[in-house]
Amino acid sequence: xxxxxxxxxxLWYPFFFPALSPMPILxxxxxxxxxxxxxxxxxxxxxxxxxxxxxxxxxxxQLLAILLQSAGELVTxxxxxxxxxxxxxxxxxDHSLHNxxxxxxxxxxxxxxxxxxxxxxxxxxxxxxxxxQEVRMPRALPxxxxxxxxxxxxxxxxxxxxxxxxxxxxxxxxGLAVLVAWPHSSVNSAQRPIRSIAVLPMQNFSGDPAQEYFxxxxxxxxITELSRIHSIKVVSRTSVMAYKGTNKRLPQxxxxxxxxxxxxxxxxxAGDQVRIIVQLLDGPNDRHLWSDxxxxxxxxxxxxxxxxxxxIAQQIQIKLTxxxxxxxxxARAVAPAAYESYLKGRSNLWSSSTPQELKEAQRxxxxxxxxxxxxxxGYVGLADSxxxxxxxxxxxxxxxxxxxxxxxxxxxxxxxxxxxAYDTLAVLSWRYDWDWAATESQxxxxxxLDPNNACAHADRANFLSWSGRRAEALAEINAxxxxxxxxxxxxxxxxxxxxxxxxEGLLEASxxxxxxxxxxxxxxxxxxxxxxxxxxxxxxxxxxxxxxxLTDGDQDAAAALAHSYAVTGNKAEAEKILRNLQQKSKTQYxxxxxxxxxxxxxxxKEEAFEFLERAYREKCWDLVWQLKNDPxxxxxxxxxxxxxxxxxxxxxx
Numbered sequence: 001x002x003x004x005x006x007x008x009x010x011l012w013y014p015f016f017f018p019a020l021s022p023m024p025i026l027x028x029x030x031x032x033x034x035x036x037x038x039x040x041x042x043x044x045x046x047x048x049x050x051x052x053x054x055x056x057x058x059x060x061x062q063l064l065a066i067l068l069q070s071a072g073e074l075v076t077x078x079x080x081x082x083x084x085x086x087x088x089x090x091x092x093x094d095h096s097l098h099n100x101x102x103x104x105x106x107x108x109x110x111x112x113x114x115x116x117x118x119x120x121x122x123x124x125x126x127x128x129x130x131x132x133q134e135v136r137m138p139r140a141l142p143x144x145x146x147x148x149x150x151x152x153x154x155x156x157x158x159x160x161x162x163x164x165x166x167x168x169x170x171x172x173x174x175g176l177a178v179l180v181a182w183p184h185s186s187v188n189s190a191q192r193p194i195r196s197i198a199v200l201p202m203q204n205f206s207g208d209p210a211q212e213y214f215x216x217x218x219x220x221x222x223i224t225e226l227s228r229i230h231s232i233k234v235v236s237r238t239s240v241m242a243y244k245g246t247n248k249r250l251p252q253x254x255x256x257x258x259x260x261x262x263x264x265x266x267x268x269x270a271g272d273q274v275r276i277i278v279q280l281l282d283g284p285n286d287r288h289l290w291s292d293x294x295x296x297x298x299x300x301x302x303x304x305x306x307x308x309x310x311x312i313a314q315q316i317q318i319k320l321t322x323x324x325x326x327x328x329x330x331a332r333a334v335a336p337a338a339y340e341s342y343l344k345g346r347s348n349l350w351s352s353s354t355p356q357e358l359k360e361a362q363r364x365x366x367x368x369x370x371x372x373x374x375x376x377x378g379y380v381g382l383a384d385s386x387x388x389x390x391x392x393x394x395x396x397x398x399x400x401x402x403x404x405x406x407x408x409x410x411x412x413x414x415x416x417x418x419x420x421a422y423d424t425l426a427v428l429s430w431r432y433d434w435d436w437a438a439t440e441s442q443x444x445x446x447x448x449l450d451p452n453n454a455c456a457h458a459d460r461a462n463f464l465s466w467s468g469r470r471a472e473a474l475a476e477i478n479a480x481x482x483x484x485x486x487x488x489x490x491x492x493x494x495x496x497x498x499x500x501x502x503x504e505g506l507l508e509a510s511x512x513x514x515x516x517x518x519x520x521x522x523x524x525x526x527x528x529x530x531x532x533x534x535x536x537x538x539x540x541x542x543x544x545x546x547x548x549x550l551t552d553g554d555q556d557a558a559a560a561l562a563h564s565y566a567v568t569g570n571k572a573e574a575e576k577i578l579r580n581l582q583q584k585s586k587t588q589y590x591x592x593x594x595x596x597x598x599x600x601x602x603x604x605k606e607e608a609f610e611f612l613e614r615a616y617r618e619k620c621w622d623l624v625w626q627l628k629n630d631p632x633x634x635x636x637x638x639x640x641x642x643x644x645x646x647x648x649x650x651x652x653x
Contacts, residue, residue, distance in 0.1 A: 032135040033068040035117070035128075038108065039135075040068060047107070055250055057288050058279070059084055059096070060103040067118065071132035076125040095275065099205055099266060101126065194261040194316040196233035198253070198283070199223045201244040202276070205268040215267040216241070216350075217343035218276065218305075222263070225309035227419075227452035228327060231318055235259060236454035237350075239486035254283025257485060261289070261316065272298045272336055278308060280315060290315045298336035306331040327417060338372035341365070345381045355394050361385045379411035380421045387424060390621065393555050396589040397619050401432045419450030423459055430463060431621040436652045439463055454484040458492045465499035466628065467652045473500060490516045494526035501629040503533040514543075521550035525557055532564060533631040540564045555581065559594035563632045566601030574602060591615070593622035597632040608633070609641050616645065623649075 033040045040047050042065065047056045056064065062084055067075055077097065084100075085093050101118065104110070110117045119127045199222050204215035220237050227234045235257050243253055254262055265278035279291035292311060296304040306328040313320055320328070341364045348361030362385040368378035383404040390400035405428055411421045426442035429435045443463060446456040457480040464473035477496050481489045490513035497506040507530035513523035528543030541564045547557035562577035578598045581590050596611035615623045626633075628651065636642045 033065070034133045034135055035068070035071075035130045040065060053249065053286070054107050055286070056104065056107045058291065060100040060107075063097075063100045064104050067126060067128040068132050071128045071130070074121060074125050074127050077123075078125075080125065095268065099268075099277065102205065194280075194282075194289075195231070196235070196259040197226060197261045197263055197280075197312075198235040198240050198257045198259045199226065200240055200253070200262060200264040202264075203266040205266040206270075207268075211269060213344055213347035214269065214340075217346055218267045220346065221305045222278075222308060223452075224420075224450070225305050225328075226263075226312065227450045228324055229309065229313055229318055229320065230324075230451050232316070233259070233482060234452040236452075236484035236486070238454065239484050242486055250281060250286040251284050257283075258482070259283055263312065269298075274298055274301055274304065276304065276308065280312060298339065299333045301336075301339055302331040302334055323417075332374075334375050335372035338368045338375050338378060341368040341371060342375070342378050342381055345385065349381070349384060349388060355392065358385060358389050358392060358394060362389065374414060376411045376414035376418060376421075379407040379414070380418055380424065383407040383411070383421070383424050387427060393589050393591065397432055397621050399589075401428060401619075404428060417449055419446045419453045419456060422446035422449065423453060423456040426456075426459060426463070431624050432619050434619070434624065434649070436467070452483055454480065457483060458495075461492065461496050462499055465496040466625075468500070470500055491520060491522045491526065494523070494530075498526065498529060498629060499625075503530065503631070506530040507534050519550065521547045521554065521557065524550070525560065528560055528564070529631070532560075537564045537567045541568070555591055555594050559591075559597055560632070562598045563601035566598065566603075571602060574598060578602075591620055591622045592618060593620050593626060597626075597630065600633045600636055603635070605636060605639065608636060609639070612636075612642075612645060616648070 032042065038047065038049050040061075045057075045061060047054045047061065047064070063080065066080065066083060080097060081093055085096065101120075105112065105118060108117050112120060115129065117128060117130050119129045121127060199219055202215045202219045202222075204212050206214070219240070223234055223237050223240070226232070239257060246253070248256075250262060254260070260283060262281045262283040263278055264281070265276060268275045273295060274297070275293065275295045277291070277293045280289045281287060282289055290312075292308075294304050294308060310320075310328040313324075345361045345364030345368065348357045348364060351357060362382065365378055365382035365385055368375060369382065372378065386395065386400040386404035386407070389395045390397055390404075404424070408421050408425050408428075411418060412425075422442045423446040426439045426446065429442060430439040440463065443456060443460045446453055447460065450456070457476060461473055461476035461480050464476055467473075473496055477493055480492055484492070490509060493509040494506055494513050497503075497509050506526065510523060510527035510530045513520065514527050517523055524543045525547040528540040528547065531537070531540040531543065541561065544557055544561035544564055548554065548561055551557055558577050558581065562574040565571070565577070566574035578595070581595060581598075584590050585595075592611040592614040596608045596615065599605075599608035599611065612623075614620075627646070627649065633642075
C-alpha cells in the first residue's frame with residue numbers, strides 16, 4: 001500500500017523559524033550550529049562541511065537539528081515521534097527513524113558501532129556526543145527595546161504581525177526550507193521544466209549487504225520504466241552506477257550527466273514487503289521537488305515500479321500517451337521467488353567478467369521461468385545470457401542461437417512491448433541470421449518502445465556504421481552519448497568508427513576511451529586495433545597485452561596480439577598463441593575467424609582461407625563484425641576467394 005504523510009505546520013515552524021515558536025521575543029535567531037568541520041545553518045536549512053554543502057534534506061536534516069540543539073542529552077524516541085511524526089502521520093515510525101539516523105550517519109561519516117557524533121541508547125533514543133558551538137546565539141531584547149513596544153498587549157500584537165508577515169514572505173517566495181520539510185511537495189510550476197532525469201543508485205536499507213543486488217535491480221527497473229516516457233531523456237544504468245557511493249555534490253552530478261532532475265531513494269525489504277522511498281530533486285540547484293513512500297507485497301513489485309514512474313510523470317507535468325497509460329496500469333503480478341531470481345540473473349550479467357558469472361546468470365533466469373512461466377522478463381534475461389555466453393565464446397553460435405531465439409519468441413508472446421527483447425532479437429538477426437532488413441526493423445521497434453534504451457541505440461549505431469550509412473551512424477552515436485555519457489560511450493564510439501572503416505577516427509576515439517577508463521579491456525583492444533590500422537603494429541602490442549591481462553586471455557585480445565607479433569617479426573610468439581588456441585578448440589568453442597586472422601598475419605593464406613570458410617559455414621559471429629574492415633586481413637582482400645566470400649555474404653549496399 002502506498003503510504004505517506006501530510007505536511008505538518010507544527011513540524012516546520014519551530015525548526016526553520018525559531019522566532020515564531022512560543023517563547024520570549026528574540027533578537028536575530030541562531031545562525032548556525034557548528035561541530036568540528038560541520039556547520040548546520042538553521043536559516044537556510046543547509047549542512048556544510050568545511051564550507052561545502054552536503055546533501056541532507058527533509059526529516060534527516062530536521063532530526064539532526066533536534067539532536068544538535070540537545071547536544072549531550074538524551075532525546076527519546078517518543079520526543080522525536082511527537083516532533084517529526086505527529087499522531088496523524090501514517091508511516092512506519094521505526095523504519096522512518098532508522099532510515100533518517102542512517103542517512104545522517106552516512107553524510108557525517110559516522111558509525112553506529114563506534115559513534116563519533118550520534119550515540120544510540122537502545123530502545124530509548126539518541127544522544128549527540130560531539131561538542132556543539134552556537135554561532136550568533138539568540139538573545140532576549142533589552143528592556144529598553146521591550147518598553148518601546150508599550151504594553152504586553154502591544155508586544156503580543158506586534159509579535160503576531162511579525163509572524164503573519166514572515167509567513168506571508170515564506171509563501172510568496174516559495175521558501176525552499178518549507179518545501180524540503182514537506183514529504184509530498186509537488187514540483188513548483190515556476191521551476192524550469194524537467195525534461196531529463198538520472199536515477200541515482202538506490203540505497204540498500206535492508207540491513208543486509210547481500211541484498212545489494214536487489215537495490216541495484218530496483219535502480220535498473222526504475223530507469224527502464226521511466227525510459228518508456230518518450231518526452232524525457234533518462235540516463236542509462238551504466239552512467240548512473242558510476243556514482244554509487246559518490247561524495248560528489250548534486251549540481252556536479254547533474255552537470256556531468258546533463259540532466260535537469262535527479263531521482264534518488266532507498267529500498268528496504270521485510271519478508272514479502274518491499275518499501276521504496278524516492279525523492280525528485282532539481283539537480284542543477286539541489287532543490288527538493290517531490291518525495292513519496294511506496295510499499296507493496298513482493299508479488300506486486302512491477303505495479304510498484306510502474307506507479308512510481310507514473311507519479312513522476314505527473315509531478316513533472318508530462319502528458320502520457322494512451323499506450324504509456326495502458327502499460328503503467330497493466331503491470332501483472334509476479335511470483336516473488338521468480339523476480340528475485342531474475343534480479344540475481346541481471347546482477348550476474350552486469351558483472352559478467354568470468355564464465356562462472358555467466359553460467360550463474362543463466363541458471364538464475366532458468367529458475368525465474370520455472371517459478372513463474374508467465375514472467376516475460378525472465379525469458380528476455382535468459383536470451384541475453386545465451387547471447388553473452390556466445391559473445392564470450394562459452395557457447396558456439398549454433399548452440400546459443402536456438403535457445404536464445406526461442407526465449408525471445410516466448411517473451412514477446414507474453415508481452416510484445418518489451419524493448420529489450422526486440423534489441424536482442426536484432427542482434428541475432430544481424431550476427432546469425434544475416435537478415436539485414438529484419439535487423440533494422442527490430443532495432444526501430446525497440447527504440448519506438450523505449451527511446452532511452454542505451455543498448456539499442458549502441459546496437460543501431462553499430463549496425464548503421466557496418467552498413468556504411470555514415471551520416472545516420474554518426475547521428476546515432478551522438479544520440480547514444482546523450483543517454484550514456486559514461487566511459488562506455490567512448491568504447492561504443494570506437495566500435496562505430498571501426499565498423500565505418502574510419503581508421504583515424506578509431507585511433508582518436510580509442511585513445512579517449514583509454515583515458516576515460518584505463519582498466520577497460522575493450523578500450524585497450526580498440527586502441528591496439530587503431531594503431532595497427534594506421535600502420536603502427538609495434539605500438540599496438542602493449543595495448544593488446546594489456547587487454548589479454550585484463551581478461552585473463554580473451555580470444556579476441558589473444559588473436560590480435562598474435563597477429564601483431566606475426567607482422568612485426570616475432571613469429572615464434574604468434575605461433576605459440578596459435579597453438580594454444582588450437583588446443584583450446586578441442587574442449588571449448590574457439591572462433592575460426594580468430595584463427596584465420598593469425599594465419600593472415602603469418603602470411604599463410606591457404607590456412608587463412610580454410611578457417612574463413614569454416615567461419616562462414618558455422619555462421620561465426622565474428623565474421624559479420626570483422627570481414628569488411630578488419631585491417632588484419634587486408635593482405636587477403638585482393639584474392640578472388642575473398643571477393644567470392646563477400647559476394648556470398650551479400651552485404652547491404
